[in-house]
Amino acid sequence: MPYDDKYWQKEEILPRKELEEIQLKRFRWVVRHAYDNVPFYRRRFREAGVHPDDVRRLEDLAKLPFTTKEDLRENYPFGLFAVPKEKLVRVHTSSGTSGKPKVVGYTARDLENWVNLCARCLYMVGLREKDVFQNMVSYTMFTGGLGMHYGAERIGAMVVPSGTGNTKRQIEYMLDFGTTAIHCTPSYALHIKEVAEGMEIDPKEIGLRIGCFGAEPWSESTRKKLEDAFGLKAFDSYGLSEMNGPGVAFECEEQNGLHVWIDHYIVEIVDPETGEPLSDGEKGELVLTPLTKEALPLIRYRTGDITFVMDDECSCGRTHPKIHRILGRADDMIIVRGINVFPSQIEHVLMSIPEVGDNYQVVITRKGALDEITVRVEVKDEFFTGELSDIERLRKKIQDRLREELGLRTNVELVEKGTLERFEGKARRVVDMRKEL
């Protein structure tokens, strides 16, 4: 049952001071829980010369060691779990680019907390009992599917668990079932738009009201594109399996930053190179400590995601701080001729140029000692005149805008619509050939 017609739970609007009291109590619990039940943490704490008794204030967090993705992999499958296997009611995995997956687990209470966090997010963007929620992400080991599925169900919306793939069928479901809300990656939503148009359906006719988009970084210009095409409001979703899954942070009606639920997670931003804590407003790597997880109490988990804390008051009335939409991944950050480049910056430039289609690819090569960055861009059919001078003018325009944004010279290659590979899950837009040498 919702708290009222605007908030799913009353914790969303508790005064910050009260939230911090809850945080401190839970923080001390989770540190003790990890230390008592996970030999890995007992060893790590000893090596760092800290003990749970040293943890008295929230500031003491900085004394504790980090946990990394490698720690999870090295302790595959259940080595970091703090409860015996019979207490687990579900596991998920999170795939990486190489090696063993990371395994995450849940007790019954963990699942209950997670469902409510997802429900908070969906209720925040206006999902209600009357809505039809089409969940177009993978339902298997990936947390995005079941996480949002149960969140929407808890609110009482009708859930269409259509998963990924078969885009024409997805569009038919939307039209026939009266879908009002969708959840998928932003690149898949752009693909749906293309397929709908190919079926001679105006995406606006579908009648979507709410779009929840996550699992890959996207830009303001993509938001505008999605909102204009479907006539919906597009919201950014953030989560990761190691922190339950989706439901860690989500945009509210302001669409300016994502509220992080700090009664369940402590947020820190650190320098990705040195691990030194940074202050509000400074860009760095997001580090999260879950406060209520029984099965997998990860202390100071390095997410690898780059963002910053926006400590503004929010007009929606929620008292939880906001983080900026993810700017990129610490590991995706490409260093080209000594300059840090995030693929999201390139996307932002491309999506703001009307002639550019929805697909692009970034290829990085090395010629001798020099890195070369080539951006391959699909041009919309209506702008593909075949006139060489038009093509050259557009190419130059894209190159100039990219130079302004990145501070780098790039090669721009224009290709016809339909040339580049399409993705139904997370898009792989960057090909770094330097790594393959």
Ligand SMILES: [Zn+2]
């Ligand atoms: Zn808000």
